[in-house]
Amino acid sequence: MATLVLDNGAYTAKIGYSQEKVSVIPNCQFRSKTSRLKTFTANQLDEIKDPSGLFYILPFQKGYLVNWDVQRKVWDHLFGKEMFKVDFADTSIVITEPYFNFTSIQESMNEILFEEYQFQSVLRTNAGSLSAHHYFHTNPKELCCLVIDTGFSFTHIVPYCRSRKMKDGIRRINVGGKLLTNHLKEIISYRQLHVMDETHVINQVKEDVCYVSQQFYKDMEIAQQKGEENAVMRDYVLPDFSAIKKGFCKPREEMVFSGKYKTGEQILRLVNERFAVPEMLFHPSDIGIQEMGIPEAIVHSIQSMPEGKNTTSNISFRIADDSKCVIIPITYSWEGGKLLAQNPDYEEMVVTRDDFEENGHCVCEEKFDV
Amino acid sequence: MVLEKKGSARVEAGQRRVLDEATRQRRLTRQLEALEKDNFQDDPLSSLPPPGPTARLPAFSETEEPEKRRRKTRGDHFKQRFRKNFSALLEEENLSERAEPNYLSAVAPPSSLPPRPFCCVCGFPSHYTCTTCGGRYCCTKCLLTHRETRCLKWTL
Numbered sequence: 001m002a003t004l005v006l007d008n009g010a011y012t013a014k015i016g017y018s019q020e021k022v023s024v025i026p027n028c029q030f031r032s033k034t035s036r037l038k039t040f041t042a043n044q045l046d047e048i049k050d051p052s053g054l055f056y057i058l059p060f061q062k063g064y065l066v067n068w069d070v071q072r073k074v075w076d077h078l079f080g081k082e083m084f085k086v087d088f089a090d091t092s093i094v095i096t097e098p099y100f101n102f103t104s105i106q107e108s109m110n111e112i113l114f115e116e117y118q119f120q121s122v123l124r125t126n127a128g129s130l131s132a133h134h135y136f137h138t139n140p141k142e143l144c145c146l147v148i149d150t151g152f153s154f155t156h157i158v159p160y161c162r163s164r165k166m167k168d169g170i171r172r173i174n175v176g177g178k179l180l181t182n183h184l185k186e187i188i189s190y191r192q193l194h195v196m197d198e199t200h201v202i203n204q205v206k207e208d209v210c211y212v213s214q215q216f217y218k219d220m221e222i223a224q225q226k227g228e229e230n231a232v233m234r235d236y237v238l239p240d241f242s243a244i245k246k247g248f249c250k251p252r253e254e255m256v257f258s259g260k261y262k263t264g265e266q267i268l269r270l271v272n273e274r275f276a277v278p279e280m281l282f283h284p285s286d287i288g289i290q291e292m293g294i295p296e297a298i299v300h301s302i303q304s305m306p307e308g309k310n311t312t313s314n315i316s317f318r319i320a321d322d323s324k325c326v327i328i329p330i331t332y333s334w335e336g337g338k339l340l341a342q343n344p345d346y347e348e349m350v351v352t353r354d355d356f357e358e359n360g361h362c363v364c365e366e367k368f369d370v
Numbered sequence: 371m372v373l374e375k376k377g378s379a380r381v382e383a384g385q386r387r388v389l390d391e392a393t394r395q396r397r398l399t400r401q402l403e404a405l406e407k408d409n410f411q412d413d414p415l416s417s418l419p420p421p422g423p424t425a426r427l428p429a430f431s432e433t434e435e436p437e438k439r440r441r442k443t444r445g446d447h448f449k450q451r452f453r454k455n456f457s458a459l460l461e462e463e464n465l466s467e468r469a470e471p472n473y474l475s476a477v478a479p480p481s482s483l484p485p486r487p488f489c490c491v492c493g494f495p496s497h498y499t500c501t502t503c504g505g506r507y508c509c510t511k512c513l514l515t516h517r518e519t520r521c522l523k524w525t526l
Contacts, residue, residue, distance in 0.1 A: 036414045056408050061456040100473040102463050104454075156476075172476045182405045187493065190519075196410040220495060272493045285485040287405075288398045292478040300478065 001120065003092045003346075004084065005337035007127050010060035011152035011177065013042070014334040015078055018094075018341035022334045025078065029057040029070055041077045050241045054200040063098050063153030063176070065105050072112070079117065088118045092350055094337040096127040097370055099156050099170055106370070107361050114356045121350040123340075124368045127151075130336030131328065132160040137339050146301070148294060152177045155281060155294065157301045165369060169305050171297040175284050181206050183287065184277045188268060201239065204247055205268065206277065209234050213275035223272040227257040232274060238266040386502050387522070394504045491515045 005022075007014035013027040030040040033053045040048060048054070059071035079086040093113065097106070106124070113122050128147040135145050147158045153176045159169040185202045188195050195202055213219045223232040235250040244265065261267060280286055282293040292300060340346060351364050389397075454462070465474045489496040489508035496506040500513065503521050507513045 031414050033414050039415075053411060053414075055411065055413055058408050062406070064456055064459065066454065066456050066459060100471070100476060102459050102473070104459060104462060167471050170471060170476045171478045172473075173478045178408075179405050182407065185410070186405070191492070199409065217495070224494060276488070276493050283481070283483075283486060285481050285483070286488060287402070288485075289402065290480040292481045296481055296483070297478040 001090050001092060002087070003094060003341040004086060005094045005334055005341060006078075007096045007130070007331075007334045007337065008065075009096075009127070009151060010058065010063055012330070013074070013078065014331050015084065016334065016338075017084070018338045022331045022338075024330060027059065027071075027074055029073060031055040031057070039073075042074050043083075044077075051200050052241055053197045056199060060153060062174075063151065064102060065097070065109070068108060068112070072116075075117070086117075089120055091119055092121040092123070092341070092346075093119045094123045094125065094130075094341055096130065096333065096337075097124055098153075099126055099128070099158065099172070099370075101370060106364070110356065110361055110364050114353050118353065121352040122356075122364075123346075123350045124364065124370055125337075125340075126158075126165070126370055127333040128156060128158045129160070129165055129369070130333040130340065132158075132163065132165075132336070133340055134332055134336030135326070136160075136163050137336075146298065148298070150176060150281060157294070157297050159301060159305060166305060169301045171292075171301045173281070173284060173291050173294065173297055175280050175289065175291075177203075177206075180210070180277050180280060183280065184210070184273060187273055187277075188270075192268060193266070201247065205236055205270070208247065209236060209249060209270050209274050210278050211275055212278050212282075216275070216279065219275055220272060223274075230271065232271055234270050234274065235261075236268040236270055238268060240266070388501060389503050389522075397503070490520065 003018040005014075005016060005018055009027055011027060013025050014022055015025060016022040025043045026045055027042065029042075030045055030048065030051075031038070032040070032048045032051060032055070034050045035048070039057070045051070057067075057070050059065055059067045059074065061067070065071055078084055079088075095109070095113070097109065109124065110122070113119050128149045131147050131149070132145055136142060144159065144161045147156070147160060149156045149158065155173040155175055157169075157171040157173075159166040181199060181203045184206050185195055185199065188202065188205075219232060223230065225231075233255075235255050237244060237248055237250060239245060239247045250267070276286070280289075282295060284291045284293055291297075340349075343349075349367070351367050355363050460473070463473070465472045487496045487499075487506045488494065489512050490505045491507060491512035494508050496508040496512075498507050498513070499505070500507060500516060500521060502517075505516060505521065507516050
């Protein structure tokens, strides 16, 4: 029997069989200005020759799966002949869902996986739990870890203790990748060039040039320097989707610090945007979101734990210095799911189709720690 | 950082309209809502009828005896659920009466640190506040840009 691991994110699905490699695929549909009649699903994005003004149709809203029509189109495509050729009767699926997922969404998920696709068995879990499993598996001496999961829709801080999720300590910050991209789009459109329709392009700009500043106000000073002194400044060449397929940063030696470029490319000049945009994760109040940033929320989370009551806020300074921070790739959760599928106890963690048909939703509720 | 207030930019302030706190809050809410949008532009297909199954769905529920049919098959039951958006689902969960922790209780509370001021034009740390709308600015040049473009309107 095969096990398919699907980390079903609000923006990308991380999918693959537990014996094989992972693929990162857009978990959405697209429409383009050039072929208006066609709707492109998931990795059909690559077929769009001119993805300027790309229109997104997303199955998730605020991090929760609400648009099942779209989700099923994407799943049909992923499970189907073109991609993973799933033999449902002989396949188990590990699938992720957000923390505090709504009951009705969980029930829809059960019904669609068991009744429509007819998977042989299902394991529903949180992506963070798979990451924690991965971490405890590779670091067997560790007893606890704190997962900071920044996704497309929001950021969760979740303590895990002896592989158990500490539900009382979960904190959500409503800042994620979508908000960062939209904010970057907004400030670029105000300061230099109207790019409000170019979510796809600006998301790439964000991934290419943005970084988390280690010394925020120092970087602000550097960013205010003129000319070559300004080590933060980057000129980003926008794609035109004919000669330039993908945007890129001008190499430093080719940058023109005063005056205009003689080449005809369209250029964005990015200075404080590079680190002020990701800074919203650490200080959501910078744009008026009345929520704690990541460091403060970590302290809040730990203090809510029975063992963490007496810690003082000094801990916030120590986190950056002392704690072992592991920055993990986007596929880390998926790899955790792969390890879980190879676990000898895996069969006991899943709900089989027979089980579901006999006992319905309650057997899923009992078995899955979500 | 010391909040420094200079007279020059504020001389004419008395003659300008001042937005009240509620209006400022509404403007902020609108800005934050805009940051949640999936797309800024309209669907390229919006002028045409929606394709495939989505076009069939509404007609499906309007056909004979919708109530009876809904109970009969699970498929219909699904379709009712598929039509709900996030806020409808959230309401349906009735979380305020459920045991904590839950989706509502898990949100990070407001920061205990004061907000950091940044110029709404250039993004650098700012020392001054626009008397009209409460937006921040860092120098006269940015103040003028701010007044011309955004002060009493939201351009984007």
